[in-house]
Amino acid sequence: MIRQGQKTLNNIAKFRSFSQLPLYNFNVQSKKEDLSLLEKMDPKKNKDLATKLRILQYIKPYIIPFYHQDKEINKTILKSYGYMFLSKSFFYAGPISLKYAINYLASASLISQAPIFIIGYGLCYSAYVFFEGQRNKILAHISQNALREISQQTYEHLLKLDPSFHFGDSQRQTIFDITKAQKAIESNLKSVSSFFIPFISDVVLSSVFLLYHCGPFVFLSFLMTYGGYIWFTFDLTNSRRKGMGLQKKYERQADFTLSETLSNYYNVKYYSAEKFEINRYTSILENYKNQTIENQRTLAQLNSGQRFVFSIGLTANMIYGAYKVQKGLMTAGDIVLMQSLMMQVLQPLFFLGVQWREWTNSALDIQRLFKIMDTKPKIQNSPNAVDFVYNGGEIEFQNIKFGYSNDKVIIENMNVTFGKGKWISLVGESGLGKTTMFNLIFRLYDPQQGSILIDGQDIKNLKMESFRQQICVVSQNPYLFNDTVMSNLLYGSKNKKQEDVIEVCKKLNLHDLFMSLPQGYQTLVGEQGNKFSGGEKQRISIARCLLNDAQIILLDEPTSSLDSLNEDRVMKAIESLRNDKTIIMITHRLHLNSYTNEVIYLTKDGYKEQGKHSHLIQEKNTRYSKLWENFVVLDHTSNVKVEQSEDDLNQKPQKKQNGQKEDDEEKME
């Protein structure tokens, strides 16, 4: 499950190339109001307490019967309480039976009945073990359900968050944090249901039995011993918190460094940085080791202190009991009962520190999850959002101003129209904001000013799923899932037939490559698709996009890793498969513009030239024609281009524009 989450996060990529991510049809079982309640609490006011209360809110539906909306889970929780009642009944019947066995053994007239109580003691213990086992089975079932539902909620929330969240911090760190937090919540749930609830019932029941069987002195001494023990445990555990926090921090650093280094394996090798990385990792491990030793020392202190407090209480009660027996006010059986009851609660009491420490530690881990759950997606459907109505796929930037942050404007006063059904090249210098324009079309960000219209509809007023479904993006860095070739090709196009896939792959020169693999189209592509070359990955992601039914295709330097032969094939494949879809293609390889219907050339100072490649380069005073001259001279493929350019400039554009109005306007501003 965690691996799946990691795969998906990695593939959210620069923008979500496929709007089918919501195809995963989550069916979250927890009541939604639980989350909103959690969200309302302000952890800053009393961070520690607030976090613990939020954790309780989170796990409440799995502890309190009738709180979960799934009736089956409610029944299971109720059953677990039934088993607890039975196990506790036998747990306390045992020492009482033992008390009578001892008293009868000490009495000459009743000694013959003692074995019945001894057998009763044994049976009670067996029954207790049986019902406790049944309860544990049920608790495992509940906690696994809880883990699944909480992971699901988190996953769903993560997929809603904006790219600024996913690419602001380290994604790997986020994954670590979430994984740890989910485990921490599961462990907290287990500790509440398997430890704290039975523990509280033990303290209450032991008190009642001690009061009834051994009198008020033993009862009070018992309460004081437990009170002192609990106070000491909590006090010392809280003072160990800082040290535990440091240990966690070093642990996270170590995990993170390991993962960073391994995922940058090639860079480490290329820069011969093994020694540097080993030293870095070792110094973190050293910190972790020292802090763990220090924490173990304080833990030993805690444990010996706890036993000391308990032994004082136990000894005081035993002395008092011995005195009462001497006076004939208590029996030997009462002393055994007192000892058994105290010892029965002693066992869980020794775990109290461990459990409380776990809670305190998990609170640190879970705080990170809460921080993520508190992050609200900036881009959301407006309350009155309507469905997008496709009408040819014209895209219009109206007076757009945008910057990723307020202090740096990337795009200002931009007015551009990408005509419907056209294949348009978007050209401009590096860093101009071309990829950013794609991000804006996909509404991964909202412009600070102006509107983006698709087929005359402002995307801010549209349901995001409805227009995103019509857009497919091939990003600069092709992202593949670590799945089979076929699954990657069909990601988002589940209804496509095998023949369609083969047709597209043949056109992109991929079919023979896949067929040469041992498992053909069922071959796994490897982590991030690294079983394929950069150019092959690029062609796979183009194939995936061409197989998609989206009517608008955004190609961000789709052939940057391709040789000229494959580049030509790809261009021809796009041309033959595009079926009047609107395509915007960012490219720095100007010769590709001969394949497209139109070029939009933008500069940082807001200048724009728009028209057919062949016309723009013939106009000697256009900036684009100067760029083209430079390209032809400087580009290492210039020979090909010069040869091609005669074709490209004079024939291809004309051939390509079949079906397109000849009176395409050239706009120059």
Ligand SMILES: Nc1ncnc2c1ncn2[C@@H]1O[C@H](COP(=O)(O)OP(=O)(O)OP(=O)(O)O)[C@@H](O)[C@H]1O
């Ligand atoms: N997520 C981001 N957060 C902050 N700044 C960003 C982000 N993405 C891009 N930028 C900045 O925005 C500017 C435009 O980037 P963009 O990728 O849109 O340019 P581009 O025209 O596509 O460049 P290239 O041709 O090199 O791909 C750059 O200065 C870049 O550093």
